[in-house]
Amino acid sequence: MADNGEKRMSNTMLNKAETLYEQLRTEIGKRKNGERFYSVRGIMKRYTVSQSVVDRTLLLLRNEGLLTTTPGSGMFVCASGLEDGMQEAETVRQEVLLLVPRWPSTDIDTLTARAEAINTGDSKWHIRIEAFDYVNTIPRNFDGALRRAAGMIIRSASGNFQQADLNALSHYCSIKPTIVLGHPLEGLKTGCAGLDSYFASGLAMHHLMKHGHRRIGLLVSEPHTRGIRERVRGVHGFAKLLGMQVDVIDCCVVSGEVAMTKTYKRFLDVLQEGFRFTALLGVSGESIQGAVNACHNYKLRIPEDLSVVAISGENLTAISSPPLDTVAADVGGQLDAALLMIDRIAASRENHAPEEVFLQTELIKRGSVLDITNVTTSSGEK
Incomplete structure (x- = not known):
């Protein structure tokens, strides 16, 4: 039985290493030759994995010539193998969660239609649409999915935010960029895209x-x-x-x-x-x-x-x-603005200020x- 337990642990570690390998290879493809890469601790924190998983993955990347380590300076992106990494980065889209309340609404139909148009186009994004029970203004229990995505965009069920809703948003913001459509919320690191x-x-x-x-x-x-x-x-x-x-x-x-x-x-x-x-x-x-x-x-x-x-x-x-x-x-335009905000927040790493974009639309x-x-x-x- 001990052997079976060790085998399961080994398989789990292997699966995590494979996932991390794909994520880091995509990240390398976005960077220039010679650019400093994440530290081991930085990778552990960013992708929520153990050091053993990181070590195993980095060994593969170094063997492929995608990364090089300089003692005392850190890891850097290599020219060798970089072109392959860039080609892969172009084909692997970044997933963004779009959470909408589960009820019939023309605005929600417009929002999801815009998301589907983005998915069928040549955008860098793939939008995963999830409907949630409107008993809560802000949905719960999407933190696991958010960790695997580039960010989250939420169409709240109402403008009546309770403390539990604010707590949920604060938690999501601590994981990845989180944008609420139409509702700027002071004191949180949520972004807001809405109408002026x-x-x-x-x-x-x-x-x-x-x-x-x-x-x-x-x-x-x-x-x-x-x-x-x-x-x-x-x-x-x-x-x-x-x-x-x-x-x-x-x-x-x-x-x-x-x-x-x-x-x-x-x-x-x-x-x-x-x-x-x-x-x-x-x-x-x-x-x-x-x-x-x-x-x-x-x-x-x-x-x-x-x-x-x-x-x-x-x-x-x-x-x-x-x-x-x-x-x-312009609900569709609000979604486009939210995607741009996710890009900017992610680029600024952890210490980003909350962003707000209010669209001046047409008559x-x-x-x-x-x-x-x-x-x-x-x-x-x-």
């Missing part, structure tokens, strides 16, 4: 102003996350600068509620009570559909009776009835905003 909410609000308001609208209904149909609050402040700031009026319609949605249903009921009340704004600006495309449905059932025409613009994923508002003018969230015009420049009164009403 202030710019998006200004772009939507400028669009309405150019078409003669001076009194705007601001539909807040999502939980009050940081991103939503920034969009609301952006609308108020732009309105103050240009002398526009804003009527806030807060649907009081909290995390876990069906936002579209609550938005429908709240906006139907607004229509029945009467309103004075000429245009509606929605801070979210998914839940604004509740307001659009309320307009249909109230026999209110868009844009003839009410203009509508949304800050949203562009694919979602394209299938609204009618299609809505949209400040695009997509689809005819849901009516030009009332010549029919607007001095008070801004029809």
